[in-house]
Amino acid sequence: DTGVSQDPRHKITKRGQNVTFRCDPISEHNRLYWYRQTLGQGPEFLTYFQNEAQLEKSRLLSDRFSAERPKGSFSTLEIQRTEQGDSAMYLCASSPWDRARSGYTFGSGTRLTVV
Amino acid sequence: AQTVTQSQPEMSVQEAETVTLSCTYDTSESDYYLFWYKQPPSRQMILVIRQEAYKQQNATENRFSVNFQKAAKSFSLKISDSQLGDAAMYFCAYRVPNTGTASKLTFGTGTRLQVTL
Numbered sequence: 737d738t739g740v741s742q743d744p745r746h747k748i749t750k751r752g753q754n755v756t757f758r759c760d761p762i763s764e765h766n767r768l769y770w771y772r773q774t775l776g777q778g779p780e781f782l783t784y785f786q787n788e789a790q791l792e793k794s795r796l797l798s799d800r801f802s803a804e805r806p807k808g809s810f811s812t813l814e815i816q817r818t819e820q821g822d823s824a825m826y827l828c829a830s831s832p833w834d835r836a837r838s839g840y841t842f843g844s845g846t847r848l849t850v851v
Numbered sequence: 852a853q854t855v856t857q858s859q860p861e862m863s864v865q866e867a868e869t870v871t872l873s874c875t876y877d878t879s880e881s882d883y884y885l886f887w888y889k890q891p892p893s894r895q896m897i898l899v900i901r902q903e904a905y906k907q908q909n910a911t912e913n914r915f916s917v918n919f920q921k922a923a924k925s926f927s928l929k930i931s932d933s934q935l936g937d938a939a940m941y942f943c944a945y946r947v948p949n950t951g952t953a954s955k956l957t958f959g960t961g962t963r964l965q966v967t968l
Contacts, residue, residue, distance in 0.1 A: 740895075769955065778855075778942050778958030779896075792955070827896070839886045839898040839944075840956060 740843035742828050748849045749818055756814045757846045761830030768811050769840060770803055771827040772796065779827055785811060786833075818850045853878045855945050857959035864933045865967050871918075872928045872962045874943030880904075884946045885919065885926045886956070891939040899941070902926065930964075938966045 741760040749755050761768050766787050771779035782801070784792045787808035797803075800818075805811040815822055825847050829840035854877045864870035876885070887899040902910045902919045910917050914934075918927045930937055943959040 776960070778944075778960050779956075781955045781957070784955060839888070839901055839946075841898075842888075842896040844895040 740828055740830055740841050742826075742843035742846050744846055745844060746847045746849075748851060751820060751850055752817055754814065754816045755818060755848065756812055757826055757828075757848075759811045759813070759828030759843060760809070761811070761828070762841055763809075765830035765832050765841070766808065767831045767833060768805055769829045769831075770811070770813050771829065773825040773827055773845070774823075782813075782826075815848075818848075820850045823848055823850045853880075853945055853947075853957050855943050855957050855959035857943055857962050859962045860960075861963045861965070863965040863967060864930070864937075866933055866935060868933055869929060869931045870933055870964065872930075872941050872943075872964065874926045874928070874959055876924050876926065876943070876945050878924070878945065878947075880947050882948055884948070885917075886944040886946070887915070887917070887926075887928045888942045888944060888958075889937075889939045890942065890961075896942070900928065933966050935966050935968075938964055940964075 743758045768785045770782040773779045781794050782797050783803050785805040788805050800816045803813045825845045827845045828843045831840045856875045883904045885902045888896045889899050890896040900910050900912045900915050914931045916929045940961045942961045944956045946956050
């Protein structure tokens with residue numbers, strides 16, 4: 737297992753277009769998280785899956801954002817009608833079910849630029 | 852709501868010297884976990900060290916150690932014998948034990964560490 741993989745690494749899109757990012761977590765991790773990180777800031781929580789169930793969504797996740805994890809393995813994050821304010825690094829992380837003593841394992845992120 | 856504060860946007864240290872990065876947090880929980888993450892430029896975030904709140908002993912990982920003051924809600928990171936490869940953004944993070952909810956990590960705004968020759 738090579739860790740958490742995210743694709744693509746970089747995405748440039750025109751305002752108004754839809755984009756989709758993919759995350760492949762560590763195979764034995766049943767928890768998957770999406771975070772957004774803007775320049776000079778720490779990561780902010782967007783949403784969380786336990787297996788295929790999306791159990792929590794941040795209020796940062798507007799109606800234009802949707803995330804799925806259909807078979808409890810990989811996950812996708814889609815942004816519809818992108819806006820310039822969506823430009824950020826989108827981080828995916830996974831963790832096992834434990835007593836939260838484990839930190840996350842992060843992917844390298846997808847950097848989105850909306851022009 | 853839990854918050855994590857890192858009051859030092861940037862720090863600088865000479866190679867082989869020691870530097871301490873500060874972190875404070877606010878919580879009403881008594882049981883939680885604290886973490887320091889390192890994010891090198893254009894590279895993924897990696898876990899440096901973790902501390903369990905119910906343990907009084909400060910965590911240590913090689914050149915990295917923490918000073919955990921539970922009453923003061925303070926969690927500083929000490930890097931000894933600094934190396935050029937330590938240059939990165941460092942994030943302090945907080946997490947509560949699994950309670951059936953997300954148990955998400957809450958991050959501070961980060962401290963950029965520069966290491967000079």
